[in-house]
Amino acid sequence: MVKIAIIGFGVVGSGVYEVLRKNASDITANANTEIDIKYILDIRDFSSHSESHLFVNDVNTIINDSEIEIVVETMGGVEPANSFTRSCLKSGKSVVTSNKELVATYGDELFKLAKENGCKYLYEASVGGGIPIIRPLSKCLAANRIDKIAGILNGTTNYILTRMFNDNASFESALSEAQEKGYAEKDPTADVEGLDTGKKICILSSMINGEKIDFKDVHTEGITKITTEDTEYATKFGSAIKLIGLCERLGDKYSVVVAPMLVGNDSPLYGVDDVFNGIMVSGNMLGDALFYGRGAGKLPTASAVVADVIDIAKNKSDKFIEPWTESKTDVLVPYEEIKTSMYVRVETQDASNAIKFIEKEFGNGIKCEIGCGEFAFITPADTISTINNKLSLIPGTVLSKLMVL
Amino acid sequence: MVKIAIIGFGVVGSGVYEVLRKNASDITANANTEIDIKYILDIRDFSSHSESHLFVNDVNTIINDSEIEIVVETMGGVEPANSFTRSCLKSGKSVVTSNKELVATYGDELFKLAKENGCKYLYEASVGGGIPIIRPLSKCLAANRIDKIAGILNGTTNYILTRMFNDNASFESALSEAQEKGYAEKDPTADVEGLDTGKKICILSSMINGEKIDFKDVHTEGITKITTEDTEYATKFGSAIKLIGLCERLGDKYSVVVAPMLVGNDSPLYGVDDVFNGIMVSGNMLGDALFYGRGAGKLPTASAVVADVIDIAKNKSDKFIEPWTESKTDVLVPYEEIKTSMYVRVETQDASNAIKFIEKEFGNGIKCEIGCGEFAFITPADTISTINNKLSLIPGTVLSKLMVL
Numbered sequence: 001m002v003k004i005a006i007i008g009f010g011v012v013g014s015g016v017y018e019v020l021r022k023n024a025s026d027i028t029a030n031a032n033t034e035i036d037i038k039y040i041l042d043i044r045d046f047s048s049h050s051e052s053h054l055f056v057n058d059v060n061t062i063i064n065d066s067e068i069e070i071v072v073e074t075m076g077g078v079e080p081a082n083s084f085t086r087s088c089l090k091s092g093k094s095v096v097t098s099n100k101e102l103v104a105t106y107g108d109e110l111f112k113l114a115k116e117n118g119c120k121y122l123y124e125a126s127v128g129g130g131i132p133i134i135r136p137l138s139k140c141l142a143a144n145r146i147d148k149i150a151g152i153l154n155g156t157t158n159y160i161l162t163r164m165f166n167d168n169a170s171f172e173s174a175l176s177e178a179q180e181k182g183y184a185e186k187d188p189t190a191d192v193e194g195l196d197t198g199k200k201i202c203i204l205s206s207m208i209n210g211e212k213i214d215f216k217d218v219h220t221e222g223i224t225k226i227t228t229e230d231t232e233y234a235t236k237f238g239s240a241i242k243l244i245g246l247c248e249r250l251g252d253k254y255s256v257v258v259a260p261m262l263v264g265n266d267s268p269l270y271g272v273d274d275v276f277n278g279i280m281v282s283g284n285m286l287g288d289a290l291f292y293g294r295g296a297g298k299l300p301t302a303s304a305v306v307a308d309v310i311d312i313a314k315n316k317s318d319k320f321i322e323p324w325t326e327s328k329t330d331v332l333v334p335y336e337e338i339k340t341s342m343y344v345r346v347e348t349q350d351a352s353n354a355i356k357f358i359e360k361e362f363g364n365g366i367k368c369e370i371g372c373g374e375f376a377f378i379t380p381a382d383t384i385s386t387i388n389n390k391l392s393l394i395p396g397t398v399l400s401k402l403m404v405l
Numbered sequence: 406m407v408k409i410a411i412i413g414f415g416v417v418g419s420g421v422y423e424v425l426r427k428n429a430s431d432i433t434a435n436a437n438t439e440i441d442i443k444y445i446l447d448i449r450d451f452s453s454h455s456e457s458h459l460f461v462n463d464v465n466t467i468i469n470d471s472e473i474e475i476v477v478e479t480m481g482g483v484e485p486a487n488s489f490t491r492s493c494l495k496s497g498k499s500v501v502t503s504n505k506e507l508v509a510t511y512g513d514e515l516f517k518l519a520k521e522n523g524c525k526y527l528y529e530a531s532v533g534g535g536i537p538i539i540r541p542l543s544k545c546l547a548a549n550r551i552d553k554i555a556g557i558l559n560g561t562t563n564y565i566l567t568r569m570f571n572d573n574a575s576f577e578s579a580l581s582e583a584q585e586k587g588y589a590e591k592d593p594t595a596d597v598e599g600l601d602t603g604k605k606i607c608i609l610s611s612m613i614n615g616e617k618i619d620f621k622d623v624h625t626e627g628i629t630k631i632t633t634e635d636t637e638y639a640t641k642f643g644s645a646i647k648l649i650g651l652c653e654r655l656g657d658k659y660s661v662v663v664a665p666m667l668v669g670n671d672s673p674l675y676g677v678d679d680v681f682n683g684i685m686v687s688g689n690m691l692g693d694a695l696f697y698g699r700g701a702g703k704l705p706t707a708s709a710v711v712a713d714v715i716d717i718a719k720n721k722s723d724k725f726i727e728p729w730t731e732s733k734t735d736v737l738v739p740y741e742e743i744k745t746s747m748y749v750r751v752e753t754q755d756a757s758n759a760i761k762f763i764e765k766e767f768g769n770g771i772k773c774e775i776g777c778g779e780f781a782f783i784t785p786a787d788t789i790s791t792i793n794n795k796l797s798l799i800p801g802t803v804l805s806k807l808m809v810l
Contacts, residue, residue, distance in 0.1 A: 019548050019690050029615070030547040032726065124545065130691040132537075132545030139544075140529065140537030142435040143424050143711030210434070268697055271676050285424050285708035286535040289698030292673055293691065303690035306548030317722040321437065 001034045002313040005062040007084055008075030009042035009055075012098045012125070015302030016072055023306075031310040038068060063087045070312055072305055073097040078105055089113045089121065096308040098125035098301055104199035108212045111322040120320040122308035127153065127200045130300025131293040132307075133279050137207055138323060144283025146208040149247045150405060153200040155275035155296045156184045156191040157223050157243040161260070162273045165231045165240050171224060183275055193222035194243060194258040201245025204279075205256050206324040208247070209331055213256055219335035221259040230400050233345060233376040236369045238265050242272070244405055255333040261405045262343045262378075269405070336385040341404035345376040348396030361390045378404060406439045407718040410467040412489055413480030414447035414460075417503045417530070420707030421477055428711075436715040443473060468492045475717055477710055478502040483510055494518045494526060501713040503530035503706055509604035513617045516727040525725040527713035532558065532605045535705025536698040537712075538684050542612055543728060549688025551613040554652045555810060558605040560680035560701045561589045561596040562628050562648040566665070567678045570636045570645050576629060588680055598627035599648060599663040606650030609684075610661050611729040613652070614736055618661055624740035626664040635805050638750060638781040641774045643670050647677070649810055660738040666810045667748045667783075673697075674810070741790040746809035750781040753801030766795045783809060 006013050020027060020035060028034050039056050040046070046055045059080075062068055071088045073095055075081040081102050088095050089110065097103060102110075103123045114121040124134045128151075137146070152158050156178055163174035175192065178184035190196045195215075202215040223243050234241050239262040247256045263269050268290040272278030277295025282288050294300040348354045351370055358366060358377060368377040374396075379387050391398050411418050425432060425440060433439050444461050445451070451460045464485075467473055476493045478500055480486040486507050490500050494515065502508060507515070508528045519526040529539040533556075542551070557563050561583055568579035580597065583589035595601045600620075607620040628648050639646050644667040652661045668674050673695040677683030682700025687693050699705040753759045756775055763771060763782060773782040784792055796803050 023548060023550055023690065026550050027548055030543075130688075131694055132541040135545050136537040136541055138435075139716060140540050140709070140712050142715040143428060143432055143708040145428055145431045268676075271673070283535075283708065285428065285704040287699050287702075287705060289536055289696070291694070291696060293694030297692075299690040300692060303548040303688060304545070307545050310547040311544060314726075315720070315723055317724070318720055319722070321719075 001036050002031070002069050003036050003038045003067045004070040004072060004309060005039040005041065005068050006037060006072045006074065007041045007059065007062070008073065009040050009044070009046065010074065010076070011298050012301050012305065013040070013072070013074035015298035016074060016305050019299060019302045019306045027306065027310060031313040033313050035309060035313060038065070059084050059087065063091050068093055070094045070096060070309055072309065073099055074305065075099065076101065078102055082106055085110055086113060089117050089119055092117050092119050094120040094122070094312050096122045096305055096312070098305050100126040100196070100199045100203060104202045104215055107203070107206065108324055108326045112325065115320055115322055120312055122312065123203070124308050125301050125304035127203050128277050128279055128291065128293070129295040129297060130304050131277060131279065131291050131295060132304070133204070133291050134207070136291065137204065137281065141281065141283050141286060144285045146281060146283055147249045148282040149201070149204050149208070149279065150269065151201060151204070151245045151279040152242050152269055152272050152277050153197045153245045153279065153295065154191055154243060155277060155294070156188065157197070158272065158277070159183050159275045160192070161223060161226070161241055161243065164226065164228060165234070168228055168231070170228055171226055192224055194220045197243055197245045198258045201247055201256060201258060205247040205254060209254060210324050211329060211331070212324055212327040213254065213332065214327065217332055219257045219259070223260050225400065226260055227400070229371070230345065230402070233343070233369055234262055237262060237343065237367060237378060239263055240270055241402065242269060246405070250333055252331065253333045254331050255338045257335060257338060257403070259403050261403045263405045267405065337383050339381055339383050341381045342379045342387050343376065343402045343404055344379060344391060345374060345399045346394060346396040347374045347399050349373065350395065351375050354394060354396045357395055361393070374399065406441050407436070407474050408441050408443045408472045409475040409477060409714060410444040410446065410473050411442060411477045411479065412446045412464065412467070413478065414445050414449070414451065415479065415481070416703050417706050417710065418445070418477070418479035420703035421479060421710050424704060424707045424711045432711065432715060436718040438718050440714060440718060443470070464489050464492065468496050473498055475499045475501060475714055477714065478504055479710065480504065481506065483507055487511055490515055491518060494522050494524055497522050497524050499525040499527070499717050501527045501710055501717070503710050505531040505601070505604045505608060509607045509620055512608070512611065513729055513731045517730070520725055520727055525717055527717065528608070529713050530706050530709035532608050533682050533684055533696065533698070534700040534702060535709050536682060536684065536696050536700060537709070538696050539612070541696065542609065542686065546686065546688050546691065549690045551686060551688055552654045553687040554606070554609050554613070554684065555674065556606060556609070556650045556684040557647050557674055557677050557682050558602045558650045558684065558700065559596055559648060560682060560699070561593065562602070563677065563682070564588050564680045565597070566628060566631070566646055566648065569631065569633060570639070573633055573636070575633055576631055597629055599625045602648055602650045603663045606652055606661060606663060610652040610659060614659060615729050616734060616736070617729055617732040618659065618737065619732065622737055623661045623663060628665050630805065631665055632805070634776070635750060635807070638748070638774055639667055642667060642748065642772060642783060644668055645675055646807065647674060651810070655738055657736065658738045659736050660743040662740060662743060662808070664808055666808045668810045672810065742788050744786050744788050746786045747784045747792050748781065748807045748809055749784060749796060750779060750804045751799060751801040752779045752804050754778065755800065756780050759799060759801045762800055766798070779804065
């Protein structure tokens with residue numbers, strides 16, 4: 001039997017409890033041992049809970065109990081999750097987390113601490129919710145050099161963009177609808193400004209780099225400026241607009257960026273709609289593989305947390321290897337030097353003149369769609385700075401600019 | 406350093422050699438040790454190969470060499486792969502395979518032998534080529550009760566069906582095209598009759614059942630009877646026709662079947678085209694997840710084999726747990742008792758009379774498409790035997806019948 005504690009009884013934490021109770025017999029069979037919840041830490045009052053005797057409100061009860069082998073951290077946020085996790089690891093307890101913010105911010109230090117103390121720090125649920133991505137990336141694709149990861153990593157923004165694309169809704173009304181359905185928070189900043197996606201792509205990028213890639217250094221754009229005009233032009237170009245976390249290997253550097261991008265209908269990511277996530281991984285031997293499913297939600301995320309608990313309980317003798325260490329080398333290609341095609345929408349009273357200019361600057365035969373008092377086109381691939389320089393001279397006002405995946 | 410031998414230097418075996426050579430530094434880093442090829446067994450002449458000194462033609466050279474820790478079996482077919490694998494396992498060497506036929510036929514016995522001899526028998530590459538599916542199913546989804554697996558598991562038939570669906574090609578011409586492109590073998594029986602898909606879905610079914618599910622007991626239909634008329638009706642019903650390996654949990658029984666099925670455009674499998682594979686797994690906590698990528702091909706498949714080699718080299722102390730044991734209980738629902746909707750195409754000179762009959766038997770408001778001298782409809786869900794009984798009375802000739810996924 002393996003005794004565990006759950007720290008934080010919110011959406012995911014209570015989901016972990018539910019998964020362990022509902023699938024108890026399957027989980028015991030898969031883990032080859034029983035998983036027993038000894039404590040649940042939450043400062044709120046759960047005295048009317050059917051298993052109220054499990055609840056404690058002092059983390060030291062857990063840290064000082066030598067019976068506890070695994071701690072599930074589902075508090076979210078950096079503090080106090082960070083201090084609690086460090087204390088657990090220092091006392092030799094393995095920690096399993098769904099906390100993308102903590103993993104993206106202090107993952108390198110926490111992995112090191114786990115290794116030093118002969119325990120583990122696992123984080124499958126921090127990216128892609130219930131979709132298996134961390135373990136496949138580190139284990140199943142271990143024979144590949146990973147050249148690219150492009151992911152729709154945030155269900156909230158994907159729901160909003162799907163409503164805008166399929167039903168011609170405005171950003172504002174799609175956001176309201178997402179809030180009504182409980183997909184978006186009252187303060188939707190972390191989702192719609194791309195911060196959530198940023199942390200997740202940095203976790204995946206750090207894994208393939210082997211050293212930390214910090215989201216503070218990553219160019220991050222949200223979806224708040226996307227208009228129905230943009231989604232209409234995207235359709236005309238045979239594309240959808242998706243918020244993409246992108247990591248691409250360029251020699252020994254990486255371009256990592258979070259931005260809404262045009263995704264062509266020949267991409268497997270094109271059809272990833274609503275609250276679903278899709279993560280495309282390109283290996284130099286494998287080619288492209290897509291992982292698709294519910295990237296959030298109580299039970300899917302909790303089931304990924306519990307899978308990590310089972311892994312630790314089952315393979316106690318397994319050595320823990322740090323997925324990444326602190327950053328020693330600057331591996332990021334500056335945003336302006338990233339090479340990409342761009343979708344550009346321009347307001348002008350003289351479209352034919354402006355298009356002549358574009359053909360002179362970007363070459364003939366460029367894809368162009370003309371609207372009322374404006375037009376849109378897709379540039380050939382070049383560095384973002386070169387494209388921006390050319391666009392600064394355009395006879396008209398650039399209304400929007402989006403990378404093409 | 407871990408010394409390995411490759412048995413069978415065909416497409417996958419030579420791919421394993423190539424992956425190990427090309428990605429040597431990444432692989433050493435991921436395995437935390439060097440993987441060294443000491444022998445390659447093949448009875449053909451490789452004296453002009455740049456590393457001809459590696460080639461041997463007596464399996465005992467490998468079996469009797471105590472330095473060899475891992476043997477890669479990429480021969481395919483049951484014999485002599487089976488005898489060779491047994492000898493290796495008996496001498497305590499772990500075996501990694503891409504051989505779906507051997508795993509489906511004798512997996513239970515080989516897992517047992519591995520366990521008894523303190524070594525491992527891994528088979529990630531036997532299903533889905535380079536797509537990670539075996540490890541995600543056993544590890545990442547360990548907290549879920551798997552309720553359903555529906556997979557497009559054979560690239561050859563998917564290519565043929567995609568050509569028939571998108572370009573209105575006949576089965577015969579699409580098959581010829583697949584043969585010209587090297588996607589289909591000269592004798593395409595194993596692919597087009599569903600035998601390959603059958604072995605793969607039985608491997609996945611055995612994993613979730615924990616006891617062997619034998620493909621000899623599974624109802625298996627191929628795609629040779631699909632006509633362009635069927636693909637046209639499928640389009641009208643908002644569906645595509647895909648060869649599906651299906652395993653569905655029904656209480657403590659399973660319905661396992663291989664057949665071409667109508668897949669609606671709301672399914673993530675609908676867009677899985679050409680030689681790609683897609684495997685949809687439904688967990689009781691996770692909901693649906695899709696794994697998508699190249700299900701065959703030299704390097705993708707070889708990279709999955711090498712991932713298993715890395716796993717063994719890296720985690721030597723890991724206990725091997727048998728994924729399934731011999732069959733003790735009959736868990737299969739007989740084909741005739743499987744519940745499903747059916748697409749049915751009927752030849753008749755009197756469509757309005759036949760449709761009246763159908764509405765009487767199957768209920769009003771049934772989806773129906775009328776053609777020239779024939780029509781097609783989709784039945785409500787019922788057991789296959791009940792549907793067949795009703796269809797036997799229809800005033801017309803049933804031309805085709807397909808399950809609806």
